Amino acid sequence: MTSAPKPRKLTVIPGDGEPVESATARANRERQERFAAKQAEKHEKARLAEKRRQQIADERQALLDSGLRPIELISDPAAIRDLTAAVDEGLLPETYVREGRVVVIEEPSGAEHEDDETAKTVEIVTADTFNRLMAQHAFVFERRREKLPDGSYDETLIEVTPAAHVARAVLDSRRWKLRPLKGIVTAPTFRSDGTLVQDPGYDELARVIYSPTLTLDRVADIPADRDVYQAKVFLFESLLADFPWVGPSRANFIGALVGPLLRAYLGDALLPMLAVDATSPGTGKSLLASILKGTYSGVIRPWVGKDEELRKAITSLLLDRGGQVVVLDNVGKGESVDQPTLAALLTMKVWSDRILGVSGSVRVPNDRLWVVTGNSLSIGGDLGSRTVLVRLDAKQPDPSKRPSSGFALGDLEEWLAASSNRAILLWHLLVLVRRWIADGAPRVETPMRTFTAWASAAAGFLEWLGEGGQFLTNAASLAEVDEEEAQYGAFYAKWWELFPDRVVSCSELIESTMSDGAPELRRNWGSAFIRRRDGSIPTAVGLGKFLTPERGRFRGGYRLNGFWDTKSKTWSYSVTPQGCPIPEGAQ
Structure with a gap:
């Protein structure tokens, strides 16, 4: 213990009535003041340390109460294991695995899209995307010792972002327990057992996300005869009644039109390219493309003639755009549709390419119907045997001047612009295909190399529909183009x-x-x-x-x-x- 200072001794100077502090007394007083100051400082540091301890405790509790899953980063190897486990356990909402890559479903803000297109996109999770999602859905932290004002230490939890190399290592895995995803569809699709996906959201058996753009009545497991009859009348006497078909072109188009519905039912069968050829502008080739896009969603974009640019376009379209149809519109006069990239694509169930920002090759299902349109098309290379030809010939100088008042549906482009009309079209197709399946899905053997599964099913469907006998009989005409x-x-x-x-x-x-x-x-x-x-x-x-x-x-x-x-x-x-x-x- 520190003893109390002795009483000061005062020296009295004669003639002045005020006491004068001696040197000893002054030294004692100063020592006492320093002691008091140190005690006050010690008490203040203790107070500040206790306050900081409480702040640390409150911050820790607030983070733990936030509902975010805590993930502690101890070392790089441990972080890779823990973050991988967190993804596998479904920590990040709307994440799936597609061809070994982690993807996330997002709806970009402010993105413009037509009413027959879904706002949802499938995005590959890159290292930056991974860290953003982790910040939104997890409390990723490191433990650090903090020295307090009183000299003691306390342990703090510091929120951090995983290092880029750690995020890349996590995403480099190709084995995940996430739900597998083939893609996004905007129209009901058939499962491999013939049943129909009609409820929005992820379907476990079909492995697709159904994101409807049209309001549809439910299709019965066995559609009534009355509904089948009305669907046939609509198809033949309304929708396709006014096109100037050449030879088997109407049957060929119907086969392509139901292709996206048959594809999944047939075990992701490959579809050949549809070539819509016309003798002159204004004959209706773009309207046929619009029927396909309006039914299943997709993209109509200008023709890309250069093979390298076409490859990039294919990768972009397959990666992040929903829908089931891609139309490469209006092949230029004098250009030939003979690109090796397009020919190779048609025989691939999975498309592979390299893109910036993603390590290794990107693999994505080729789940689209590919269409080209043009006047007097020229098709070469290996594409001739991988193409279904639809030819239109109005046999008049300017087909665009035909009055729409004489057409069954009037101005078809205007008719298709109404979502309620597109819903009618899609519903009729679903009724016909579902009833064909319920009747045993009869096939007609139709060899077409890589596309035999589709060709035989489509031929059987057309036979059942009453349109048999002509399907693909113009294959030899492809030599003409x-x-x-x-x-x-x-x-x-x-x-x-x-x-x-x-x-x-x-x-x-x-x-x-x-x-x-x-x-x-x-x-x-x-x-x-x-x-x-x-x-x-x-x-x-x-x-x-x-x-x-x-x-x-x-x-x-x-x-x-x-x-x-x-x-x-x-x-x-x-x-x-x-x-x-x-x-x-x-x-």
Whole structure:
């Protein structure tokens, strides 16, 4: 204990009546004042420390009472494990897994969209998105020691954002316990068992989110005969009555129209591309595209001719846009629909591409009906065998001047603008497909390579509908709009005329076109010889590159036969008319 200071001794100076403090007394007084000041400071620090302790306790309790799930970050490995577990347990609302990637359903503020489009989008969860969602739905913190005013320590909980490399590591996983998502649909869709998704929200069996844009009456499990009859009348005598169809085009269009409904029922069957061709503007090709988009939602956008730009457009459309139809409208005059990217897309159930901001490749279901429209379309490459052709011909100079007053539904574009009318259209289609399924979903075997499942089901549906017998019978007409097919066909026909049953090399073929070539080889090819894009005849090496992928393939009724010479290590060729025996040793 500190002893109390002794009483001060005062010295009295003669002649002055005031006492004077001695040096000893002053030293004692100053020591007493310092002691008092230190005690006061100590008490103040203790008070401030206690106040801070209470603040820390209150802050901790407030955070724990906020309802946010607490997640403590101790180390990077532990953080990766804990954050992954939190996502797997459904901490983040509206998150799903699509092709191994975590995605979130969002509705962008202020985004403009038409009334047949859903406002919801599917967004890939990036590291930044992950941290934003965590801040909204979790209390992510670190424990830190804080030195208090009195020199003691207390433990505080500091809210933090996971480091970017931690977030990326979490999202790098491809195995999740989240609900799997194929996409967003705006129209009821059939499950694989034939039942119909009619309740909005996520459907466990179909693995889709149904986000309706139209108000529909429920479709019965077995639609009544009366409803089926009215649906047929509407389809044939109203909706499709006034289009100037050529050949089987109406049947082909109906097959494509029910394609999005059949696709899921058939186990996510691939759909071929629909090509809507017209002889002149104003015939109705864009109206057919509008029927598809108005029924199922989707996108109508200008044609993209460059393959690289088309690839980027495909990735963007599949990633974040709902709906089930993509229309690439108005192919330019003189342009050919022959893009390898588009041809490859049609045979893929899952599209893969790389995008900025996401590590690795992005995989997304190819769940759309792809449509191209144009006047006098030219379709080439591998797309000819992957396309369903619908052709319109009004047989008049200016079809756009036809008065809409004479049409069953009047101005069809105006009719489709009303959501109530689009609901009528969709309901009738659902009634027809559901009753077809209830009647046993009869098929008609229709081989179409990758698309046989759809083609056979569509042919069976059309037969059941009373529109059988014509479906896809204009497949040969695609050769008329396939510029490449026509070029090879003419080349092979002339080849057979000039060198029947003769095996020739590429060098000999090129020499046969030259005026100074060997007399026994010179031939009059006219304009039939295959040419490069600039119109020139290729070199022998160039011709070999043209012919290499064509070996064994029929073009224009002729087969290209390849013969490999093991000694010279070179190829020679011949052509054989379809139906004739293939030469021995031909490849």
